[in-house]
Amino acid sequence: xxxxxxxxxxxxxxxxxxxxxxxxxxxxxxxxxxxxxxxxxxxxxxxxxxxxxxxxxxxxxxxxxxxxxxxxxxxxxxxxxxxxxxxxxxxxxxxxxxxxxxxxxxxxxxxxxxxxxxxxxxxxxxxxxxxxxxxxxxxxxxxxx
Numbered sequence: 001x002x003x004x005x006x007x008x009x010x011x012x013x014x015x016x017x018x019x020x021x022x023x024x025x026x027x028x029x030x031x032x033x034x035x036x037x038x039x040x041x042x043x044x045x046x047x048x049x050x051x052x053x054x055x056x057x058x059x060x061x062x063x064x065x066x067x068x069x070x071x072x073x074x075x076x077x078x079x080x081x082x083x084x085x086x087x088x089x090x091x092x093x094x095x096x097x098x099x100x101x102x103x104x105x106x107x108x109x110x111x112x113x114x115x116x117x118x119x120x121x122x123x124x125x126x127x128x129x130x131x132x133x134x135x136x137x138x139x140x141x142x143x144x145x
Contacts, residue, residue: 027071
């Protein structure tokens with residue numbers, strides 16, 4: 001389980017939604033998330049899962065449910081509940097039949113010391129943007145051509 005977040009020493013928090021074909025979770029991302037956390041790169045602060053069956057029925061899968069608990073129970077900090085049930089229901093309704101999604105919220109722990117230094121210097125971040133992976137990949141591919 002990650003250490004507690006401290007208001008004066010916290011990095012930016014991201015939320016990612018990863019969609020999967022099928023409505024079973026195999027735990028394939030658990031090892032990578034655990035490694036990123038163990039290496040101090042991220043702190044996973046919330047995990048949630050949703051599924052939609054072939055008839056369109058949706059279900060929220062809890063960390064305590066058998067299909068995810070073995071792989072993911074030790075990763076998320078259960079003190080935080082950033083992803084609300086209404087958000088998960090909305091996400092689930094947007095999924096195509098026979099699919100699933102994992103929602104993961106993580107603190108970019110690697111940036112926490114920089115955030116603390118900004119605060120201690122009486123500074124404030126005026127703008128922060130993330131360039132999406134696909135945009136970076138297209139730019140790199142264009143350079144190669």
